[in-house]
Amino acid sequence: MEEHIRSFIVDNFLLGDATELEPHQSLLESGIVDSTGILELVMFLEDTYQIEVADKEMVPENLDSLKAVTAFVERKLNGRAPNAG
Numbered sequence: 001m002e003e004h005i006r007s008f009i010v011d012n013f014l015l016g017d018a019t020e021l022e023p024h025q026s027l028l029e030s031g032i033v034d035s036t037g038i039l040e041l042v043m044f045l046e047d048t049y050q051i052e053v054a055d056k057e058m059v060p061e062n063l064d065s066l067k068a069v070t071a072f073v074e075r076k077l078n079g080r081a082p083n084a085g
Helices: 001-011 035-048 066-078
Strands: none
Touching: 001 035, 001 066, 035 066
């Protein structure tokens, strides 16, 4: 999952240059994404992993690094009810 999210970030925000992306690096502080980029990332996550990201979940703790995004998606997926689809 982390590699898939990494590929999206690299392809869409770093123009294919993965050398600038470290797992714990702040996406906002390093200028990799801006507020519009966060919305693009959220749409990608929702479409790809069939999750819903609430407005209150759009915080740096969830979306400001590759590791944070991966952990957030894993929590969302693990929190689904067994019959949720």
